[in-house]
Amino acid sequence: MTSIEHHLEEHSGRSNGLDSTGMDEKHTPWNHIIGFSISLVLTVLALWMVLHHIIHAAVLFGAIMALAILQAFVQLYFFMHITEHHVPQWPFHVWMLTLGVTFTILFVVASIWIMSFGAESY
Amino acid sequence: MLHNAENFASHFFVLGNPMIYGADVSILLVIFGIVFVLTYYKKWGWLWREWLTTVDHKKIGIMYLIAALLMLFRGGVDAILMRTQLIMPNMSFLKAQHYNEIFTTHGTIMILFMAMPFIFAMMNIVVPLQIGARDVAFPYLNAISFWLFFFAAMLLNISFVIGGSPDAGWTSYPPLAGITFDKGPGENFYLLALQITGIGSMATGINFFVTIMKMRAPGMTLMRMPLFTWSVLAASIIIIFAFPVLTVALTLLLLDRLAGAHFFTIFDGGNPMMYVNLFWMWGHPEVYIVVLPAFGIFSEVVATFSRKRTFGYASMVASMIAIAVISFFTWVHHFFTMGAGPGVNSFFAVATMIIAIPTGVKVFNWLFTMYQGRIKMHLPMLWAIAFIPNFAIGGATGVMLSVAPADYQYHNSYFLIAHFHQVLIGGTVFGMLAGMYYWWPKMFGIILNERLGRWAFWFFNIGFYVCFLPQYWLGWMGMTRRMYTYSTGMGWSLWNFISTIGAYMMGIGFVFIVIEVGYSILYGERDLTGDPWDGRTLEWSLPSPAPHYNFARIPEIAGRDAWWTIKEARRKGDPVVESKPFKPIHMPNDSGRPFVLSVLFFVFGFSMVFTWYPLAFVAFLGILISLILRSFEYHTDHTLSVEEIRHTEEAYGRV
Amino acid sequence: MAMADFLVKAPSAGRGPIEYTHEDDALRIFGFWVFIATDMVLFASLFATYAVLYRHVGHGPGPLQIFDVTGFATETFILLTSSFTCGLSTYSMHRGQKGWMMAWMVVTILLGISFISFELSEFITDVAQGATLQTSAFLSAFFTLVGTHGAHVSLGIVWMTLILIQLAIRDLTPTTARKAFVVSLYWHFLDIVWIFIFTIVYLLGEMS
Structure with missing residues (x-):
């Protein structure tokens, strides 16, 4: 018996869904498979939309950005288990990621806005 | 061969200037002096065991403090040299190139190698003591942060030399800082030194954020935290999100210089203003990183010496968090004159004005506390107290500068400098300095001499004005920053002369501080109570200096101003008895690796400066190996037995 | 470090996933989340630089001339799959199956290596065509952004290999579990960064 099996057995009383993916009864990682499938679909969709120029460029860019953001949430939810709130860092790591996303958007969007002065001269 | 060596040496060493x-x-003499003293008194082992390998936050804090004071001296000498050059028109005390170098190192050192380590000193020494913790969350990482800063400095x-x-x-704008106009290795020194210290600062930000969020004593909710700890939390959040931008800005400029990239060149599509944009995305939050902990110190000091609770605690907290977030929305006010257009300039002007509001709230709270x-x-x-009128003037002129159209007049003038x-x-x-005086007894068990301190204060404070x-007048009269001399007919002579006298007075003030520290170490009053100021927060419940594990028992916190509450209870005759038994304490092991790792970073940086890539590669491998060795290290802490704790506590007379 | 007795809101030992068993491991996981936030801002700055400079092609080639759809699509699918296998490794860890855990880590590492190989061959092709870091602002920004991600992935490969060795030597313990968990967070995060490189660099390049 490895130490982890011992560990699990010792605390087999838990059924609190601490790891929503790890504890289902059929022992098939359905959540991971679902997450992976969604990420593949989103990627193929974005690629297909761009290669076939299905809509006007500005709208298309908005659409693929939306797909990318969705995809990021898929990773965060299905693989990084961001919504698990029985972990000791809850909810501070979510705050920090939220602030990080805020500043990411700020830095990128504001830089484009600020630096667009006289850009056409290049 | 000999000729080659001569040629190398004449470029490697700075020659021709007396x-x-x-x-x-003097550098050689100091090095020899240190080596001699350490050898003569057989202190090498002591230095290594007690200081170079320590992971104790209090000792790391003291090392930050010493380094910060040394850098204050270096930056201060730069300032004195500059002011001497400007004391009269047409001076030739410094040549133009020398003047350029001195204002660059003055700014760089004062911001990154004086202000930053000074706040890190206060954070390290005080925060774990204030929240009832035995160390920071990652003590080993904390040692790495310090040594990276030290070797970067x-x-x-x-x-x-x-x-x-x-x-x-100190802003190192391209294209002037690009390879086309600045061939020498000087700019590489700047870029690599800042990069290395930046890594350390980022780690410190993460470290203190986690420490404050997760390691507070039981009962200390967020809204019961001392305001200094709150200010460090706010500063840590800014560090976490601002320093990566500096990392990128410096890396890209380094790639321009060393690898021929075209980010900020004026050819092949590069845009120098993008560097300015990135630099201030970090640079503006940076000024709040260095000022927020100062605000926290004022809150502690004002409450303690007014013997009152801080007025408006909740609004103090709210204003610090507001400042931390809004500080990321103001950076364009450093380059309004780029001409980004009315939309951009208006947005950032208004954001800048808004940040004055929470700052004003804090000033009123301090006044009402008094x-x-x-x-x-x-x-x-x-x-x-001297800070308040000072900051009121500084804040008011800041709001003047935030008015974008008016900034076209003030920009890069002496008005901005002032x-x-x-x-x-x-x-x-x-x-x-307030924090240093306030916590000096906690660090060393010595109270700094009041009389000499007052001389220092008055010289420095009057000298400052x-x-x-x-x-400000010089700025209005059109004198721009970074000019190394001026002619007689400008009408600037009198003001420059007065200004230089003030700089000398500040220098005398600093000398008084040095004398005061020396005098107090020899003859100063010893703090035997651990609570010389009748303080309010937990650090004053400990002996001075605190034992290396800080708290023999972790206190239970029942309210704000935790130590004051306990003392009040005792004054009312309700003896709060420490009856809980001692428990064994886990403490982190000391390690020499942070020091070695940082030496390797120094070698890496130095060889990159001179583009000695093979040596840089070797140092890089060494860095990787150090990290791998740490990853394979499992016995990283030890346990203090109950007997050891009781023994130590008895020595302090606290059982 | 182990400052067990005064950690607020920590789970009592043994409850919860294995990587949170000891409080100092829980602190490190939290610290790593905060590090991820800093790394996010690091990439944000590189994305901002790319967004500002990507039209500044100077005399060099533009995105359409150098981006190869098959190449970057392959890289994307490899990295997405590696994120999945990395997730399976954590899943096996939580079920106490050390063998499966290590096997999925090996698969993840191999996928990582193939991703890096594809990226390197893409870079080599670009350089052979005269599109180098020195050519234009666009290419400087492109190589730096994509190269920084590649450097992160390479570091991740080395790191995961080290954890694999430690798992083999020291078995699955709370400490090794925490190390494996942290590297898995890193790996998933790099996948998220790549999604935005795929969208903003490559797909936008194809649209130009």
Whole structure:
């Protein structure tokens, strides 16, 4: 018996869904498979939309950005288990990621806005 | 062969300037002196065991403090040299190139190698004690942060005698700082030294954020935290999100210089203003990183010496968090004159004006805390009170500068110079000195001499106004920053003369501080109670200096001003008895690896400066190996037995 | 470090996933989340630089001339799959199956290596065509942004290999579990960054 099996057995009383993916009864990682499938679909969709120029460029860019953001949430939810709130860092790591996303958007969007002065001269 | 060596040496070492030769000699003498003293008194082992390998936050804090004071000296000497050159028109005390180098190192050192380590000193020494913790969350990482800063500071300072100092200003704007206009290795020193210290700062930000969020004593909710700890939390959040941007800005400029990239060149599509944009995305939050902990110190000092609770605690917290977030929305006010257009300039002008509101809230809270308090004018309180009019002027001129159209007049004039010295000296330096006086007994068990301290205070404070108020006038009269001389007919002579006298007075003030520290170590009053100021927060419940595990028992916190609450209960005759038994304590092991790792970073940085890539590669491998060795290290802590704790506590008379 | 007795809101030992068993491991996981936030801002700055400079092609080639759809699509699918296998490794860890855990880590590492190989061959092709870091602002920004991600992935490969060795030597313990968990967070995060490189660099390049 490895130490982890011992560990699990010792605390087999838990059924609190601490790891929503790890504890289902059929022992098939359905959540991971679902997450992976969604990420593949989103990627193929974005690629297909761009290669076939299905809509006007500005709208298309908005659409693929939306797909990318969705995809990021898929990773965060299905693989990084961001919504698990029985972990000791809850909810501070979510705050920090939220602030990080805020500043990411700020830095990128504001830089484009600020630096667009006289850009056409290049 | 000999000719080659001569040629190498003449580029490697800075030659031909008598002042630099003087510096060479004094550096060598100091090194010999240190080596001699350590060898003569057989202190090498002590130095290694007690200091170079320590992971104790208090000792790391003390090392930060010493380094910060040394760098304050170096940056201060730069300032004195500059002011001497400007004392009269057409002076030739410094040549133009030398002047360029000195204002560059003055700014760089004061911000990154004086202000930053000074706040890190206060954070390290105080935060774990204030929240009832035994160390920071990651003590080993904390040691790495310190040594990275230390060797980065050495790397920048060595440029003075080897290779030549950077000379493109502390902001290092391209294209002037690009390879086309600045061939020498000086700029490489700047870029690599800042990069290395930046890694350390980022780690410190993460470390203190986690420490404050997760390691508070039971009962200490967020809204029961001392305000200094709150200010460090806010500063840590800014560090976490601002420093990566600096990392990128410096890396890209380094790629331009060393690898021929075209980010900020004026050819092949590069855009120098993008560097300015990135630099201030970090640079503006950075000024709040260095001023927020000062605000926290003023809050502690004002409450303690007014013997009152802080007025408006919740609004203090809210204003600090507001400042931390809004500080990321103002950076364009550093380059309004780029001409980004009315939309951009208006947005960032308004954001800048908004940030004055929470700052104003804080000033009023300090005033109301003092109102009807029984104020004791000890040295920390003196500096705290002197800060308020200072910051009011600095804040008002800041709002003047935030008006974008008016900024076209003020930009890069001495008006700006006067403004930011008023907030950085009046805010950060006054705050750090207040903190140093306030916590000096906690660090060393010695109270700094009051009389000498007052001499230092008055010289520094009066000198400050004499130095910087005339510079507002000079700015209005059209004198721009970074000019190394001026002619007689400008009408600037009188104001420059007065300003220089003020700078000398500040220098005398600093000398008084040095004398005061020396005198107090020899003859100063010893703090035997652990609570010399009748303090309010937990650090004063411990003996001075605190034992290496800080708290023998972790306290239970029942309210704000935790230590004051306990003392009140005792005054009312309700003895709060420490009856819980001692428990064994886990403590982190000391390690020499942070020191070695940082030496390797120094070697890496130094060889990159001179583009000695093979050596850089070897140092890089060494860095990787150090990290791998750490990953394979499992026995990283030890346990203090109950007997050891009881023994130590008995020695303090606390059982 | 182990400062067990005064950690607020920590789970009592043994409850919860294995990587949170000891409080100092829980602190490190939290610290790593905060590090991820800093790394996010690091990439944000590189994305901002790319967004500002990507039209500044100077005399060099533009995105359409150098981006190869098959190449970057392959890289994307490899990295997405590696994120999945990395997730399976954590899943096996939580079920106490050390063998499966290590096997999925090996698969993840191999996928990582193939991703890096494809990226390197893409870079080599670009350089052979005269599109180098020195050519234009666009290419400087492109190589730096994509190269920084590649450097992160390479570091991740080395790191995961080290954890694999430690798992083999020291078995699955709370400490090794925490190390494996942290590297898995890193790996998933790099996948998220790549999604935005795929969208903003490559797909936008194809649209130009």
